[in-house]
Amino acid sequence: MGSDTIFPLSAWEPPVNLNWCLTPITVLRRDLLLTLRRPAELMTTLFFFIIVVSLFPLGIGPQPELLREIAPGVLWVAALLASLLALPRLFAADHADGTLEQLALAPQPLSLIVFAKLVAHWLTTGLPLTLLAPLIALQFDLPASTIWVLVVSLALGTPILGAIGAVGAALTLGLRGGGVLTAVLVLPLYIPALIFGAGAVEATLGGLDAEGHLSLLAALTVFTLTFAPWAAAAAVRISLD
Amino acid sequence: MLEVSALAAARGDRVLFASLDFSVPAGGLLQVTGRNGTGKTTLLRVLARLARPEAGVARWKGTLVDELGDEYFADLCYLGHAPAIKDDLTARENLAISAGIAGVTVDAAAIDAALAEVGLIGREMLPGRVLSQGQRRRVALAQLYLGSRKLWLLDEPLAALDTEAADAFIARLGQHLHGGGVAVVATHHAIEPAAPATLHQLRLGSAR
Numbered sequence: 045m046g047s048d049t050i051f052p053l054s055a056w057e058p059p060v061n062l063n064w065c066l067t068p069i070t071v072l073r074r075d076l077l078l079t080l081r082r083p084a085e086l087m088t089t090l091f092f093f094i095i096v097v098s099l100f101p102l103g104i105g106p107q108p109e110l111l112r113e114i115a116p117g118v119l120w121v122a123a124l125l126a127s128l129l130a131l132p133r134l135f136a137a138d139h140a141d142g143t144l145e146q147l148a149l150a151p152q153p154l155s156l157i158v159f160a161k162l163v164a165h166w167l168t169t170g171l172p173l174t175l176l177a178p179l180i181a182l183q184f185d186l187p188a189s190t191i192w193v194l195v196v197s198l199a200l201g202t203p204i205l206g207a208i209g210a211v212g213a214a215l216t217l218g219l220r221g222g223g224v225l226t227a228v229l230v231l232p233l234y235i236p237a238l239i240f241g242a243g244a245v246e247a248t249l250g251g252l253d254a255e256g257h258l259s260l261l262a263a264l265t266v267f268t269l270t271f272a273p274w275a276a277a278a279a280v281r282i283s284l285d
Numbered sequence: 286m287l288e289v290s291a292l293a294a295a296r297g298d299r300v301l302f303a304s305l306d307f308s309v310p311a312g313g314l315l316q317v318t319g320r321n322g323t324g325k326t327t328l329l330r331v332l333a334r335l336a337r338p339e340a341g342v343a344r345w346k347g348t349l350v351d352e353l354g355d356e357y358f359a360d361l362c363y364l365g366h367a368p369a370i371k372d373d374l375t376a377r378e379n380l381a382i383s384a385g386i387a388g389v390t391v392d393a394a395a396i397d398a399a400l401a402e403v404g405l406i407g408r409e410m411l412p413g414r415v416l417s418q419g420q421r422r423r424v425a426l427a428q429l430y431l432g433s434r435k436l437w438l439l440d441e442p443l444a445a446l447d448t449e450a451a452d453a454f455i456a457r458l459g460q461h462l463h464g465g466g467v468a469v470v471a472t473h474h475a476i477e478p479a480a481p482a483t484l485h486q487l488r489l490g491s492a493r
Contacts, residue, residue, distance in 0.1 A: 070385030074374075081373040142367025143386075145335060151359035151388045285336050 068160035075164035115184035116245035170202025207272035214279035292341030323490025372414035389432035
């Protein structure tokens with residue numbers, strides 16, 4: 045019961061007059077509440093991100109030119125790996141305790157419920173990563189304008205990582221060694237987001253306009269968020285069968 | 286209300302059941318029995334549309350279940366082996382969330398009433414991780430009492446329950462049937478609720 049006194053939502057009770065008939069809202073609130081009750085999982089992801097990024101300046105030493113050059117790639121790859129680390133959180137626990145079956149039986153489209161889970165997942169993974177990025181980017185001696193582009197590119201890109209990852213995580217539900225398999229399935233699909241995201245930061249660094257890269261990244265985000273929930277929902281149904 | 290015709294299901298190469306026909310009218314209870322591995326759970330999962338049948342169709346209120354879609358799910362409450370209880374949430378939160386997921390609108394009083402009915406009042410603020418198997422099962426059963434879902438598909442609902450709780454559940458099942466509900470229950474225990482409209486027994490795997 046120790047956790048009940050620590051977190052602000054501990055007094056959370058089923059809101060009496062809120063619209064509970066909306067399954068996705070319930071799922072969104074529940075996922076956020078679960079993360080607050082068990083913050084260690086979220087912290088692991090963030091700490092992983094921080095430490096991986098910090099290893100590079102420590103390993104390379106005080107060479108500002110080189111650090112600045114590799115910064116976009118390093119930050120983006122680290123964010124990508126941290127997202128990958130967080131993927132099992134999406135469905136695995138719900139699959140193990142039977143909640144996923146109940147979600148599949150809800151009188152709402154499963155893709156909508158998956159979308160709600162993705163939003164909750166982004167709020168507890170992508171958003172913290174995005175907010176942390178400018179702080180740890182300081183180690184790479186990046187100019188302010190570049191850091192700003194980095195934040196925008198991560199804000200646009202992390203939803204892609206979560207959404208594509210959800211399809212992979214759903215497909216590997218209940219399989220032994222599912223985590224590694226998810227990585228193998230999902231990492232190649234992350235490449236476009238990586239190219240445009242890191243490309244945007246690199247362009248600003250070279251004095252070019254990042255708008256083209258960011259526009260393409262935004263288009264990719266919209267495209268992924270449109271189709272991935274639907275694909276992930278289909279994958280969940282296949283895994284349950 | 287629930288009609289099934291020529292239903293067949295297989296697990297891998299093994300046919301569990303084939304050309305299964307039955308119909309359960311309003312107020313009817315179908316008790317599915319059979320030895321382990323004869324397809325009781327699979328039948329329930331097929332009825333809940335969690336698993337695809339090899340052949341055959343199911344009708345609910347005269348319409349094909351596949352065509353009803355979400356309308357069917359709104360009438361359905363399926364309880365499987367796993368009670369879908371989160372360790373980090375209290376019994377009350379678990380129940381409120383189960384109801385929310387099922388699209389059932391409830392208030393705090395209804396939640397507490399349902400918890401009282403399964404004998405968990407006084408324990409409603411305990412997190413799931415400290416509940417015993419039987420208490421978890423009780424929380425799962427409590428969601429049956431929320432809303433007014435017509436079709437109950439229950440897989441071993443009495444597992445881990447003590448006699449008292451089992452009797453209370455059977456009485457509640459009787460009320461559900463009396464109110465025109467339908468229940469398909471897979472169980473090894475004898476279930477005899479007070480005067481259901483019809484009590485069918487379906488024994489799977491008896492051919493072998």
